[in-house]
Amino acid sequence: MTLIEDLSARLAEVPVLGRIGPLEVRLARGADEVAAAQSIRFRVFYQEMGARPASLEALEERDADRFDAVCDHLLVIDTSLAGSERERIVGTYRLLTQENAAAAGGFYSQDEFELEALVARHPQRRFLELGRSCVLPAYRSKRTIELLWQGIWAYCRQRNIDVMTGCASFPGTVPAAHAEPLSFLAHFCQAEGPWYVRARQARYAAMDLMPREAINAKTALAAMPPLIKGYLRLGARFGDGCVVDPDFSTTDVLVILPVEAISERYIAYYGQEAERFAV
Template sequence: MAKFLPLHQASAGFIPLLRAYSGIRHRDTRQHPSGTATLGRIGPLEVRLARNSADVRQAQKLRYKVFYDEMSAIPDAATRLARRDVDGFDAVCDHLLVLDHDATTNVLGRQQPKVVGTYRLLRQCVATRHGGFYSAAEFDIGSLMRRHSTLNFLELGRSCVLKPYRNKRTVELLWHGIWAYVLRHDIDALIGCASLEGTDPDALALQLSFLHHHARAPEEWRASALPQRYVEMNRMPKEAIDAKAALHELPPLVKGYLRLGGYVGDGAVIDHQFGTTDVLIILPRTAISPRYIEHFGASANRHAA
């Protein structure tokens, strides 16, 4: 699965947050009842929030395995040495985990359930206290949020699943966990950056053009790529697009957001470090397809443990 947010750059307000890897500490949610409970379970797979720094490190190791070992991201020396995908945002985000209780890993000398899937969650109230949203490094989300100043936004990122677990059960548990989190924190809209593999927009013309013509956000929900990073998505006329072929080429994660009711913003951004081309996803809660809400339950009780 591709990353969902830009993974390498921070907005200016976040620069003071970036620390030496050994210095990052995640707040220990064992002190907070809302962070300790299981959000859902299917057989041996459980979804919950990270409870401590050890949990976050397991998520970072998984992200390294997927983004750097499997995909085309280029690690710097510190990342390669640590074999963890780490940045300063990890310290202020919540981390959603899927764990396999039938597979264990050694964590500080103890056998713990293996982390096989993760998402990183950044609420607007937290982002405001710490300098802003991560996606602001690629897209002008400030104008979007000013137009919806009464709404509560959530930024999703760092989505990945270990290869043997890329199936319906794992993805369903991740989305069940996100839906429970949305309800718990009264979230009105979700944002983030979905990635297409490759950095040549012409090679991605079918995917980008399909998204531009068939999934572009209505004006009130639209946000554009930053001018200095803007890449035109409208590379083919609408009548020349083979929609079936375009959907086949799109990453599963992008198709999943479209099925939920999500839109894409205006313009793409090339991420050379990660070898991807990013588009902004905007998913208002009111646009989420009713069948998905019914599937997970209005109170996220479908997979509640």
């Protein structure tokens, strides 16, 4: 049995993890839906945002890598659309558990950040890496973000996840173009002590591009990408240094979010509805 066939069998009967109006969130139920998620990623990352596809990706119009076969793929479904279930997929988020990362030789983010050192300092905690987040333009709303977090929270409850981590991105490959928000993260939101993580030396780019006293918090927050802003609201901290990814045309930062650090009001907000999907 291939990895993709094993994934199909493992996810054959996956329940809904959250619902808001006609939108629902659940895991992909087979290889066909994983392929649909990869197609949406291609549309957003390559056709819209200007990432550079490899020749096979360009030919198939799918964003795919070796991690897809060992990840769970969170999907946003618009049940009001006509067509097949696959044609109703409007967003996706990739979830990699610590156990599956070990089978794959490590987390995806380890290519950019010293994530293995962080995991080694917390042997009793279960880590989950979140990545490849994208939503089709018509669905980029607060409601869709809330639904994704509802699904992530239910998933974490099901699998007893202790720490969420992963890369989040600013558009473009010039960190100086995001000097104020990057500096805000560096001066006010950097993970410290046992949660400290650094970008790999060969790829390290400084984030503290402005002095602390020159930062206007209001304008810095307004300039944050929505995903990073959402992580901040939940109580996330960030790694030391950013990494330029020329293939995806992004500037990446590392998010560290222990479940215990999530604000009680957000647990109440997301958890109350998600709780019934977590069993």
